[in-house]
Amino acid sequence: MPRLLSVLLFALLTLLAPLTRAADPSADYRLGAGDAIRVQVFQNPDLTIEARVAEGGTITYPLVGAVKLGGLAISEAESTIADALRLGGFVQQPQVNIVLLQVRGNQVAVLGQVNRPGRFPLETTNTRVSDMLAAAGGATVGGDDIAILIGLRDGKPYRKVIDVPSLYLDENSQDDITVAGGDSIYVHRAPVYYIYGEAQRPGAYRVERGMTVMQALAMGGGPTIRGSEWWLRLHRKSADGSIEKISPKLTDPVLPNDVIYVRESLF
Incomplete structure (x- = not known):
């Protein structure tokens, strides 16, 4: 029985x-x-x-x-x-x-320049990249605008570069894809440029999108009394590793790792 x-x-x-x-x-x-x-x-x-x-x-x-x-x-x-x-x-x-x-595989790792790096569970089956970044507290001040997602799709390695601002600014962002268990999202450190010489606040600063030399100079507080915004020298690393010395215009773009030297005014 x-x-x-x-x-x-x-x-x-x-x-x-x-x-x-x-x-x-x-x-x-x-x-x-x-x-x-x-x-x-x-x-x-x-x-x-x-x-x-x-x-x-x-x-x-x-x-x-x-x-x-x-x-x-x-x-x-x-x-x-x-x-x-x-x-x-x-x-x-x-x-x-x-x-x-x-459940162990039903997690996503968020690493790099985020406020709360770690592993986070997938609470629903349609969790997206923006949801995981929010769970990690978002990018830090020094975090890049680009995130990299790696994982497996159909048993094959998968990698996607994601434009983070577009996840929230664009109504239908193609980058806000659905994540899968075992994925990792990495936010790299933001690119920087350097300013020194006769600048009010010399140092390293984040390169913003579309930043010009004038804007980069403003981030450094502008030139001192002895300096001149018209008397600049820009050092930029070329593709072959050599350093170019450029006399930039104020409207020229700033690239990652550029070094701007504010020279002393001649007058």
């Missing part, structure tokens, strides 16, 4: 599983590296195991060996193991049930 009840209970849970998953907002969660699962096969207790998905997306399962589950939804993973058992002749009509014990 107890065995009959257990059989009926397992059959009932198997029938209800699709309905339960359909009502679950995370039903389309796809397994990733680091996820811990329990695999059960009806009336085959010897095939019940607990395993962790390896970096390559596989688990080692009794009788069939390595099984690729990474990137599959729970129902797809169940079908994959069932097919392997049936095709191998181990179980004629396997009824496989997988329980997600611990």
